[in-house]
Amino acid sequence: MELQENAQPPGSMVTEAVAQNAAVLIRKAYKRFDDSTVILRGFNMTVPKGTIYGLLGPSGCGKTTLLRALVDRTVLDAGMIAVAAKRKDNVGYMPQELGLYNDMNISETFHFFGRLYNMNYSKIKEQEKKLIPLLDLPSGDSIIGTLSGGQQRRTSFAVALLHDPELLILDEPTVGVDPLLSQTIWNHLIQLTTLHKKTIIITTHYIEEARQANIIGMMRSGVLLAEESPTELMRKHNSSHLEHVFLVLSERQQKQLDLQEVQEPYPVIDENQKRLPLLETEKVFNSQRFLAQLIKYLIWNKRNIPFLMLLLALPAALSFICHAVTTVNPTGLPIAIVSDEQSSCQLPKDYNCTHSGRPLSCTYIDLLRDKTFKIHRHQTFDSAKQSLLRGKTWGILHFAGNYTASVIQRIEEGQATPDGVVDASTVDVWLDMSNQWISNLLKRDLIFLTLEFFQNLLSECGYSPQVAYIPVRFEEAIYGDNIPVFGHYTSAGIICTFTFYLAVLFTVGSIMTEISVGLDRSLVAGMTVLEVVAAHGVIMFMLVGTQSFITMFLTYYVFGYPFHGSVTLIIILLFLIEVMGMAYGFMLSVVFDKEAIATYAGIGTVVMMFMTCGVVWPIEGMSTVLRSIAWAIPVQPTVESFRSILDRNWDITHPNVFAGYISSTIWTIIFCAIAYSVAKQKKICV
């Protein structure tokens, strides 16, 4: 007999197991979750080979924890376990919470677990044909999520039997099953032990049905009260009911506990003690198991087409919205005009240039209209001010009564123009400065418009228009446009943060579902964390990659946003952002126990990133402290890198570009390291 043990065993343990022909042997086992939840306190148990062992005990006494220890899903604090089965495919485990995927049908579920147990297609089909009628299951194409609780439980039982294991560990297989079918299950279990020499450990709340077991272990307060055949137990206690025997034994134990003045001390736990797994560790990567996981994700996507469509429509919608919202600078801004010369509208007598004959304030207003401003005329300054105070206009422009004459005089007399004339030739402007973007645009447009107005006038009057130029010449922009568009600036940040966010969201959803539904059962069946991560990665890159492609295609091809850099560099950068998002998603999934909290944390992070990554406001405009640590904020360097490639066509040798690649790689390593250590600490993947 070969035994695997989870601690370096004294030779006597193996000898004892061999002597007792035991399939499972537990000696002096201790386990607790905290001081108030002591599960095992010097627990002993012997399961002979080829028997049904019924483990009975009150709810919460630790039966599930004990079974989990047998399949390496939790470790003892002290003591020894020996299991005769060597490999994971020698053990069939049916957990209490089923561990099935609601979106798969029965047949797909068999194929998924069959592949994990290295079974080939025909063997799985053969078992499916046998198990469906045996357990009275509906047809193989019935979706698990639509089955009744009892049918789901039977499917879960069928999965445990699928690979014909030598040791079956069943956690309450008959809960919610009708009595006839429950009897069929027991008959099958009896057949398995008598004809096929299988060993079965079963927990049940129906104490009387455990009569059919060969041995009963009655568990209470961390120890076994009795371990004998049901008939022997009932004979010894002169009772015809196991319920009654359990009651008698429990009362006896309680009396003893009450009499004990000091409880036996819990052994000092050696945290550094290395516990070996009971069952052979699987190869860290197996292509068949990886494929099983991948197919499972594909099935999930196939069954959730509307959700998939939504995922793909989301980036398209975002691109459209961003384009529609930010693509042009604000236009049609309403402005109040008070012109004192409008009423007279008379031409000056000494007017000697080729002017059309209209008052110049009218020409100025025409130009404002051409530049899409909406003109609101007011007779008095007070009424104009009221319109601004009520938010109907963004500014007030006032022209003096002798504006035209003053402007002409100013042009003709140049430096000799009297102060009063200079004053009258100047347009007074009052602005609503409460909106920085609009007021800055207004200021900029009014300055350029006034320059244009004067240049036109100088030309008409036969002067060189260049005289009206401010002594600065803005040549063609080296990078970007001379009149920048806000949407072009923000596109890089939006794409980077959105790609990161989608990867986080998708990973959190997928991993949390795995953890809450079936990861435990898959791991018992031999799946490794690497295979889960790899399969998730493939699906995520397909989905998030398609999303990124849609966003990029719409933004830079359909909407024609400027794209000057290397497509390859951008694709690699987006890939690294996705990997970083995936790593962050893993971290959130293991740090938080609830999917909703992990999702909120993901959303919160992205909102903060939006503010700190230069998406809406440049890093150069942030507080000194934030600016000095901006390089260390995840995603921020990738946004800068993206922008530098896109707008400036810089290559990887430029520090701005390089920083994005390095930063995303380092953050990926940090997130993975945190996720790994938290998972280890929480024993999510022991």
Ligand SMILES: Nc1ncnc2c1ncn2[C@@H]1O[C@H](COP(=O)(O)OP(=O)(O)OP(=O)(O)O)[C@@H](O)[C@H]1O
């Ligand atoms: N990971 C854990 N962390 C903290 N406490 C835990 C953990 N797992 C189980 N427990 C606690 O350990 C105790 C035993 O739980 P367990 O599920 O093993 O009992 P059980 O005998 O199988 O109960 P039931 O018959 O109701 O299924 C319970 O009080 C439970 O809350």
